[in-house]
Amino acid sequence: MAASLKGIDPELKKYLRINRLPDVYEALLTGLAVMCPDDPKAFIVKCLRHIQKYGLRCLQWDMFVEEEMRPRRRVITESNLDYIFNLDDYSLQPTPEMYAKAFSFYNSRLRSMCFHGWMQFHLVKKQKRMDMERKWCEAVTHYAHRLMRLALNEWTQWMNFRKGVQSMAYNKIQRVFFCAIAKVIFDNWHEETTKARRTREYFERLERGENMEEEDPTGRGLGDARDDISANMPRSVALKIFSYVDIDDLARCAQVCRSWKILTQSHSLWTRLDLSIVRGSVTDHVVKTLLTKCRPYIVHLNLRGCLRLSRAAFVTISECRNLQDLNLSECSAVNDSSMKLVCEGCTILLYLNISHTNITDATLRLISKSMENLQYLSLAFCKRFTDKGLQYLAMGKGGAKLQWLDMSGCTQISVIGFENLATGCTSLRSVILNEFQNLSDDRIIALTETCKNLTYVSVLGSPYISDESLKKVAATRKLRMLKIDSNQKITDVSFKMIGRMCPDLYHLYLTDCQKITDMTLKSLSSCKNLTVLNLADCVRISDNGVKSIVESSCGPKLKELNLTNCIRVGDIALVHIHKRCMSLTYLSVCFCEHISEAGIELLGQTTSLVCLDISGCRCADQGLSALGNNPRFRDVCLSDCNGISDLGLQKFSQQCKDVERLDLSFCQLVTDAAIKNLAFCCRMLTVLNLAGCKLLTDLSIQYLSGVCHYMTNLDLSGCVLITDKALRYLRKGCKKMKMLLLLYCKGISKQAAQKCMRQIPFVQWNDDEVPADFC
Numbered sequence: 001m002a003a004s005l006k007g008i009d010p011e012l013k014k015y016l017r018i019n020r021l022p023d024v025y026e027a028l029l030t031g032l033a034v035m036c037p038d039d040p041k042a043f044i045v046k047c048l049r050h051i052q053k054y055g056l057r058c059l060q061w062d063m064f065v066e067e068e069m070r071p072r073r074r075v076i077t078e079s080n081l082d083y084i085f086n087l088d089d090y091s092l093q094p095t096p097e098m099y100a101k102a103f104s105f106y107n108s109r110l111r112s113m114c115f116h117g118w119m120q121f122h123l124v125k126k127q128k129r130m131d132m133e134r135k136w137c138e139a140v141t142h143y144a145h146r147l148m149r150l151a152l153n154e155w156t157q158w159m160n161f162r163k164g165v166q167s168m169a170y171n172k173i174q175r176v177f178f179c180a181i182a183k184v185i186f187d188n189w190h191e192e193t194t195k196a197r198r199t200r201e202y203f204e205r206l207e208r209g210e211n212m213e214e215e216d217p218t219g220r221g222l223g224d225a226r227d228d229i230s231a232n233m234p235r236s237v238a239l240k241i242f243s244y245v246d247i248d249d250l251a252r253c254a255q256v257c258r259s260w261k262i263l264t265q266s267h268s269l270w271t272r273l274d275l276s277i278v279r280g281s282v283t284d285h286v287v288k289t290l291l292t293k294c295r296p297y298i299v300h301l302n303l304r305g306c307l308r309l310s311r312a313a314f315v316t317i318s319e320c321r322n323l324q325d326l327n328l329s330e331c332s333a334v335n336d337s338s339m340k341l342v343c344e345g346c347t348i349l350l351y352l353n354i355s356h357t358n359i360t361d362a363t364l365r366l367i368s369k370s371m372e373n374l375q376y377l378s379l380a381f382c383k384r385f386t387d388k389g390l391q392y393l394a395m396g397k398g399g400a401k402l403q404w405l406d407m408s409g410c411t412q413i414s415v416i417g418f419e420n421l422a423t424g425c426t427s428l429r430s431v432i433l434n435e436f437q438n439l440s441d442d443r444i445i446a447l448t449e450t451c452k453n454l455t456y457v458s459v460l461g462s463p464y465i466s467d468e469s470l471k472k473v474a475a476t477r478k479l480r481m482l483k484i485d486s487n488q489k490i491t492d493v494s495f496k497m498i499g500r501m502c503p504d505l506y507h508l509y510l511t512d513c514q515k516i517t518d519m520t521l522k523s524l525s526s527c528k529n530l531t532v533l534n535l536a537d538c539v540r541i542s543d544n545g546v547k548s549i550v551e552s553s554c555g556p557k558l559k560e561l562n563l564t565n566c567i568r569v570g571d572i573a574l575v576h577i578h579k580r581c582m583s584l585t586y587l588s589v590c591f592c593e594h595i596s597e598a599g600i601e602l603l604g605q606t607t608s609l610v611c612l613d614i615s616g617c618r619c620a621d622q623g624l625s626a627l628g629n630n631p632r633f634r635d636v637c638l639s640d641c642n643g644i645s646d647l648g649l650q651k652f653s654q655q656c657k658d659v660e661r662l663d664l665s666f667c668q669l670v671t672d673a674a675i676k677n678l679a680f681c682c683r684m685l686t687v688l689n690l691a692g693c694k695l696l697t698d699l700s701i702q703y704l705s706g707v708c709h710y711m712t713n714l715d716l717s718g719c720v721l722i723t724d725k726a727l728r729y730l731r732k733g734c735k736k737m738k739m740l741l742l743l744y745c746k747g748i749s750k751q752a753a754q755k756c757m758r759q760i761p762f763v764q765w766n767d768d769e770v771p772a773d774f775c
Contacts (some may be wrong), residue, residue: 020056031064073726096719126735173568199680202706238263246277247496256259270294274397276304276327284312286678291316300325302354307332314338318345325351329378334356340364343370355380356405363390368396375401381409387417394424403427408434418443422450434483437461444469452476454615460484460509470494474501483509492519499523507528509561512537518545525552536564546573564613570594571602584609590637591616601626611635615663621648637663639689646674653681660684665715666692675700679707686710691717691741692774705733712736717743718770724752731759738762745769 016022026223028047037423038045047064058391062070134362215299245253256263262392263269271289275282287309291298303309311333317323320340326342326349328334328543334357343366352371352444354363355378364385367374380384389412393399402425407413421428433439439462448454454476459465466489472480473495479502484490490513498505505527510516517540524530525548533549535541546569558581561570577584584606589595589614600614600623607630626634633656638644644667650761653659659682664670670693680683685708691695696719704711716722722745740756742748742765753765 011247015173020059024051027059027064030061030071033220034065034069035064050723053564055760071428077613094156104390113285134155137740166408174555177755183211185754199707235263239266239268242266242269247274262703267294267297271297271547272300273298274300274302279303279305282306283308284310284316287313288316291320295320298323302327303331304328305330309333311338311341314341316343318347322348325541327351328357329353329380330356334359336360336362336366340366343367347371350374351376353378355382355408357382358384360384361386361392364389365392365396368393369400370397370398372397373401373570376400376404378406380406380411382433383410383412385410387413387414387420387578394420396424397424401427404430405434409434411438413443415442417447419677420445420448426450427453429453432456434458434463436460436461436462438464440464441466445472448476450471453478454478456481458461458509459627460485460532461561463487463489465489467494470746471497474498477501479485480504480652481507483507484513485511486511487513488515491515492517492523493543495520496523499526503527504529510538511535514539516540518542520549521545521549526551527552527558528553530554531583532560533558534560534562535566536562537566539565539567540736541566542568543570543572543576548575550576550580556582558584560584560586562586563592564588564590566592568594568619571599573598574599576603578606581606582608586611588613588637589617593618597623597626600624603627604629606630607632613637614641617641619643621645621651624648625651631656631658633659635659635661638667639663639665642669643650645669646671646677649674650677653678657681658684661687664693665689665690667693668692671695672697676703679703683707687713689713689715690719691743693719694721696722698723698726698729702729705729710736716745717741718745718774720744720746720770723747724749727752729755731756740764741772742766744768744774 005150010331014166021427028044031242032040032046033189035043043064048065049058065071124714132491219347237341242250242253243390250264250269254261270293273294274286275290282303287303291301300729301317301320301323307330309331313333317326321374323346326346328342330672331513334354336359339354339359339771340363344362347370349371350373352374353368353376359379359382367377377552399421405421405425405428431447431451431454431535436459439459441464443480444459444465445468449472454473457473457479458481458491459469462484465484470490471494473482474497481497482498482505493513495516495517500523505524506529508530509518509532510523516535516538520544521535521541524533530549531554535539541563546563550558561577561581561584563573566589569589569595574589577587587603587606589611593616595614597616598617598627600617600619603612604623609630610632612635614634616639617636617638619641624638624641624644627636628651636656636659644664646669649664649667649670650673654677662678662682662685670690674694675690676699677695680703688704688708688711690700696716698721701716707727712739714734716726716728722742724747727748732738737760739762740760742753744766746767746769748765748767750765750767753763757763
């Protein structure tokens with residue numbers, strides 16, 4: 001057959017290929033080879049009829065083989081069939097697959113060769129570029145240094161010229177300047193010596209026993225009050241002065257003259273109304289009168305402790321639509337019905353204080369619905385609301401913007417309440433949980449799971465929280481202020497994590513935590529912004545711990561440091577404080593028994609100090625005299641410093657003339673002579689504690705009342721030589737007195753104390769025997 005088809009017409013050969021005769025034979029032969037039919041002829045006829053019926057489009061090489069018997073590969077290849085039908089001239093030609101494979105191989109080889117050539121070119125070019133960049137950098141550096149050298153030489157010449165000119169100018173104006181400053185100094189010295197001479201003459205007349213009731217030691221005259229100054233004063237300045245006056249004094253100022261009455265009625269003075277100062281006389285009528293007058297522009301209202309209010313007052317408050325700050329703390333009339341009026345009327349409140357009131361869950365539900373802008377909320381010591389109330393607060397609009405929350409003393413709140421609160425109030429930044437006796441770790445953890453923006457946490461009086469709580473708080477990484485006291489479970493582990501994760505911490509109040517050691521201070525040294533540190537009663541803190549904190553990066557930034565009763569702290573700590581703490585303004589080292597006078601002398605050289613407490617330290621006249629080297633002292637506590645006598649106090653008062661608060665309690669060597677010098681030099685005294693100074697007499701009080709007219713607080717408890725005569729001096733000279741303590745004063749009668757009560761808001765008196773522990 002091959003021989004017969006070899007020389008056939010090409011058209012016939014083309015016809016055979018177009019009609020797929022080799023494919024038909026392949027399918028038939030495959031079916032015969034695999035199926036092996038009993039009647040091959042009938043099988044072939046059947047297959048041809050199937051092809052005739054369905055055409056050549058469905059022709060497959062294994063279409064006549066049953067599904068389960070089909071072979072995986074062809075039994076008869078195309079090359080064999082082409083040979084049989086003499087179509088090998090086509091089969092010897094490469095197939096498209098062979099062309100594709102050959103092209104792919106050639107393309108890959110060519111691409112590989114090009115890539116290797118490109119890489120070699122690129123590496124050479126890169127090396128040249130790097131060499132050029134290196135040379136260019138060296139050239140630029142050389143050129144910059146050359147320019148800097150030239151500029152430095154020119155600048156040096158110019159500076160020498162300018163220094164010469166300035167030196168000549170300074171020499172010319174120095175004479176004129178010194179003459180002018182000498183004149184100013186002389187004028188001030190003359191005025192000061194005149195006042196001192198008048199005061200000295202006043203004291204001399206007192207010692208001679210002359211009657212001073214009609215005398216005025218200031219020399220300003222005792223005529224009727226006149227308004228000569230404010231007549232020439234700008235209105236804005238006068239209003240600024242009146243803004244510092246409370247409402248009670250503002251009412252008195254309105255009665256002085258017509259111009260003052262007009263000034264006191266200015267709207268700017270009535271945007272902030274504080275009635276807590278006169279809480280005893282605040283009634284519904286007073287509230288209605290004042291709020292009706294200033295309703296459109298009042299923004300801040302304080303009714304703290306006003307117990308005589310009723311529903312009528314809250315109706316008036318609800319009409320103040322612009323109110324943003326409302327304090328109703330300790331108001332017995334505050335309940336759900338009164339708060340309903342406030343919530344419906346004052347919808348733009350930002351700050352709300354309802355601590356120590358009888359509110360329930362209903363009030364919290366009203367707050368969550370009405371006060372969409374509330375940011376500050378105090379619920380301290382409100383015992384009648386429950387976990388459900390906190391759920392209302394968190395689910396409503398009122399809790400969405402809440403940033404500051406005080407729940408001190410709310411011991412009825414469980415873990416569920418804290419979870420409810422954390423769910424809705426995710427914007428909380430400050431949480432105060434003081435006096436929360438049953439506060440546990442699970443409550444704090446529930447709160448910190450969702451509230452990731454906490455910056456201020458206060459848990460004073462919560463003895464059951466442990467390191468687990470503080471670790472969760474530290475994990476927020478945003479803590480800036482932390483207050484803890486009276487806790488025996490917290491250890492150095494917590495503060496190791498706080499120091500590592502809270503670099504923005506600036507205020508730490510950590511008192512009476514017995515397990516805190518120097519390791520805590522070493523861990524806190526990484527808090528670069530720490531400015532306030534209170535470690536009172538942390539008895540395991542020593543000099544090494546203080547050294548590690550003050551020598552860190554936060555040492556120069558420390559402003560307040562309290563080491564009260566840190567019994568292991570001594571003079572070495574004060575040496576490091578003196579060297580490093582250039583910004584320290586407050587320092588307390590009470591009852592640090594290892595601190596001697598040498599350490600106290602260093603504190604006198606720490607010129608940044610303004611407030612100092614060295615109660616119970618071994619301070620005598622030498623140390624007190626050294627403290628006088630710092631004229632910036634305003635508040636000094638010398639309680640229970642038994643070595644202080646008149647000599648040391650005299651030297652101190654002569655140098656620290658601007659001191660305002662002084663505690664000399666139980667300094668039993670102090671006499672009238674020391675108080676005389678104190679009154680003569682320190683005329684700005686406002687608070688003075690002389691409790692337990694048994695050598696003082698009425699003459700001391702006469703000295704003080706004659707000069708110290710700004711005195712507001714005075715403690716004379718245990719001064720057994722003080723009599724009724726001293727109280728007459730106080731009533732006459734100290735018109736600004738607000739608090740007077742006269743415990744264990746046997747020389748003062750009940751009638752005299754009652755007279756003082758009419759003029760002084762707070763007076764405490766008894767004539768009991770001085771107890772043995774009062775020393």
